[in-house]
Amino acid sequence: xxxxxxxxxxxxxxxxxxxxxxxxxxxxxxxxxxxxxxxxxxxxxxxxxxxxxxxxxxxxxxxxxxxxxxxxxxxxxxxxxxxxxxxxxxxxxxxxxxxxxxxxxxxxxxxxxxxxxxxxxxxxxxxxxxxxxxxxxxxxxxxxxxxxxxxxxxxxxxxxxxxxxxxxxxxxxxxxxxxxxxxxxxxxxxxxxxxxxxxxxxxxxxxxxxxxxxxxxxxxxxxxxxxxxxxxxxxxxxxxxxxxxxxxxxxxxxxxxxxxxxxxxxx
Ligand code: ADP
Ligand code: MG
Numbered sequence: 531x532x533x534x535x536x537x538x539x540x541x542x543x544x545x546x547x548x549x550x551x552x553x554x555x556x557x558x559x560x561x562x563x564x565x566x567x568x569x570x571x572x573x574x575x576x577x578x579x580x581x582x583x584x585x586x587x588x589x590x591x592x593x594x595x596x597x598x599x600x601x602x603x604x605x606x607x608x609x610x611x612x613x614x615x616x617x618x619x620x621x622x623x624x625x626x627x628x629x630x631x632x633x634x635x636x637x638x639x640x641x642x643x644x645x646x647x648x649x650x651x652x653x654x655x656x657x658x659x660x661x662x663x664x665x666x667x668x669x670x671x672x673x674x675x676x677x678x679x680x681x682x683x684x685x686x687x688x689x690x691x692x693x694x695x696x697x698x699x700x701x702x703x704x705x706x707x708x709x710x711x712x713x714x715x716x717x718x719x720x721x722x723x724x725x726x727x728x729x730x731x732x733x734x735x736x737x738x739x740x741x742x743x744x745x746x747x748x749x750x751x752x753x754x755x756x757x758x759x760x761x762x763x764x765x766x767x768x769x770x771x772x773x774x775x776x777x778x779x780x781x782x783x784x785x786x787x788x789x790x791x792x793x794x795x796x797x
Pocket of ligand 2: 588589590
């Protein structure tokens with residue numbers, strides 16, 4: 531029995547093993563290799579940031595983990611089971627918000643709960659709770675075009691959290707925001723994901739964003755994307771505005787930049 535328990539704990543929540551992804555490109559003989567031999571284990575509650583130059587396959591990797599597309603070869607597992615389709619235990623936040631323009635903010639956040647079989651009143655109650663968690667009270671009845679980019683991204687985060695997923699997949703969620711809003715949202719996400727004990731895979735181009743948020747930073751090489759380096763970020767959680775002033779924060783950001791500079795100059 532003890533042995534079984536120990537073994538169950540050995541299974542990482544997410545496992546990517548020897549994974550390769552090729553695309554067939556129209557009008558071309560050869561396939562385009564987007565990802566090559568990717569190996570990554572993520573444990574429950576861990577915040578992993580993927581950092582890499584444009585086109586190295588970060589979005590492709592996230593989309594395979596979401597179940598939107600399949601790997602060409604290798605294993606992609608959630609709690610030991612192959613990921614073959616999207617599931618509400620893994621939700622996604624995209625850079626362009628992806629809110630439904632014809633729905634109010636409240637209905638957008640409540641949308642994913644329908645599949646859980648909740649009645650309308652209950653869906654709205656849960657949605658209100660998550661809107662309050664991302665500090666968006668009072669705008670439930672508005673439509674996406676009536677609120678700012680920062681608020682839209684807060685709403686998108688509330689929508690991703692509402693179905694209570696195990697894993698949150700975030701693809702450059704703050705890429706379109708102004709720098710000040712971005713910093714505030716980083717702090718919110720750090721706080722919320724820590725409090726809610728979510729496992730997060732987060733894609734960014736920003737080294738400082740990566741160091742601020744991550745337990746582990748996975749640096750990918752230019753196409754075909756491979757894991758090049760892994761950095762463990764030994765900063766106390768939850769991270770706050772004070773974190774950015776710490777020596778460890780500044781030093782690690784510089785170290786990563788120095789190591790990436792040559793590759794990003796050529797990518
Ligand atoms: P990143 O998110 O790191 O910028 P992507 O995952 O979007 O990179 O893309 C990785 C590579 O795969 C790029 O060269 C891109 O053009 C290619 N790619 C992505 N999706 C497709 C597709 N559906 N068909 C063909 N090529 C694709
Ligand atoms: Mg991308």
